[in-house]
Amino acid sequence: MPDDGRPCRHRQLRHPQPRRINRFLEPCLMLLLHCNEAHGYELLEGLKPYGFARNPADSSTVYRVLRHLEEQGCVTSRWETGGAGPARRLYRITEEGDRFLAGWADNLRETDRVLHRFLRTYDTHMEIHR
Amino acid sequence: MPDDGRPCRHRQLRHPQPRRINRFLEPCLMLLLHCNEAHGYELLEGLKPYGFARNPADSSTVYRVLRHLEEQGCVTSRWETGGAGPARRLYRITEEGDRFLAGWADNLRETDRVLHRFLRTYDTHMEIHR
DNA sequence: CAATCTATGTGCAATCTGCATATAGGTGCA
DNA sequence: TGCACCTATATGCAGATTGCACATAGATTG
Numbered sequence: 001m002p003d004d005g006r007p008c009r010h011r012q013l014r015h016p017q018p019r020r021i022n023r024f025l026e027p028c029l030m031l032l033l034h035c036n037e038a039h040g041y042e043l044l045e046g047l048k049p050y051g052f053a054r055n056p057a058d059s060s061t062v063y064r065v066l067r068h069l070e071e072q073g074c075v076t077s078r079w080e081t082g083g084a085g086p087a088r089r090l091y092r093i094t095e096e097g098d099r100f101l102a103g104w105a106d107n108l109r110e111t112d113r114v115l116h117r118f119l120r121t122y123d124t125h126m127e128i129h130r
Numbered sequence: 131m132p133d134d135g136r137p138c139r140h141r142q143l144r145h146p147q148p149r150r151i152n153r154f155l156e157p158c159l160m161l162l163l164h165c166n167e168a169h170g171y172e173l174l175e176g177l178k179p180y181g182f183a184r185n186p187a188d189s190s191t192v193y194r195v196l197r198h199l200e201e202q203g204c205v206t207s208r209w210e211t212g213g214a215g216p217a218r219r220l221y222r223i224t225e226e227g228d229r230f231l232a233g234w235a236d237n238l239r240e241t242d243r244v245l246h247r248f249l250r251t252y253d254t255h256m257e258i259h260r
Numbered sequence: 261c262a263a264t265c266t267a268t269g270t271g272c273a274a275t276c277t278g279c280a281t282a283t284a285g286g287t288g289c290a
Numbered sequence: 291t292g293c294a295c296c297t298a299t300a301t302g303c304a305g306a307t308t309g310c311a312c313a314t315a316g317a318t319t320g
Contacts, residue, residue, distance in 0.1 A: 152306090153306095153308095188310075190310085190311095191307090191308060191309070194308090214316095214317070214318090215316065215318090216317075217315095217316080
């Protein structure tokens with residue numbers, strides 16, 4: 001199906017958008033920050049291996065999620081000036097963030113089980129019914 | 131953590147809700163209807179094996195999704211009167227619905243891959259960083 | 261006849277997310 | 291110098307999804 005870039009007008013038969021797991025940016029950003037202190041623009045690139053290569057994350061959403069995580073105490077930030085280009089807000093994960101990430105991982109493992117249950121049922125059903 | 135039933139006041143550290151996959155009701159209902167013609171109240175029960183046992187789907191959402199699927203041409207409905215209790219709206223899947231379900235399955239398989247990529251990365255990272 | 265179960269539905273509000281846009285420092289180049 | 295472009299962060303707005311509260315109504319049971 002050709003894609004002219006315009007939003008889908010007729011609401012009919014719309015397939016789910018690329019972002020299918022709610023708030024999936026959260027665990028991805030937290031895992032990246034667990035590896036290294038980083039700023040938003042950098043994380044935007046780092047997300048690519050997590051399924052955001054074909055469907056890049058929106059930068060405004062990334063920045064918003066990071067500020068949200070900071071409000072929650074999962075990360076802290078500090079301004080880095082003096083480097084080349086505009087000032088960057090450098091994020092670092094906290095202990096609270098570590099626990100939050102672990103909770104997310106458990107949560108996603110459960111989601112994975114649910115997904116498998118569905119796909120297995122689908123496959124066996126389709127095998128029987130042609 | 132005790133749960134007094136009230137909504138979470140302090141917005142802090144909220145973990146993702148039980149419904150983590152966007153519009154997951156859609157493929158589940160379609161798969162159930164691929165097996166058998168059924169009405170909403172019945173489908174509400176049939177959803178349980180798909181991960182809705184611990185977190186039952188909201189009935190209003192189920193009815194709304196079914197009407198939405200009908201607008202899309204994925205299902206058709208007819209009233210069944212004469213049985214015991216109130217009239218029931220019986221849903222049946224269409225050929226368009228079959229294709230839509232197949233598309234959903236492909237979509238969820240991709241989601242599954244993304245999920246695995248994350249969990250594998252998480253596990254190996256945590257193994258290294260104790 | 262009141263409570264309860266079956267069955268379908270509307271209204272509303274919170275949440276999440278993508279698009280458009282604003283702001284601003286820095287670099288390359290004609 | 292002027293201009294385009296890249297880096298970097300952020301706000302406003304609107305559409306989509308979803309859960310909760312509530313409305314409606316037929317049928318059954320004590």
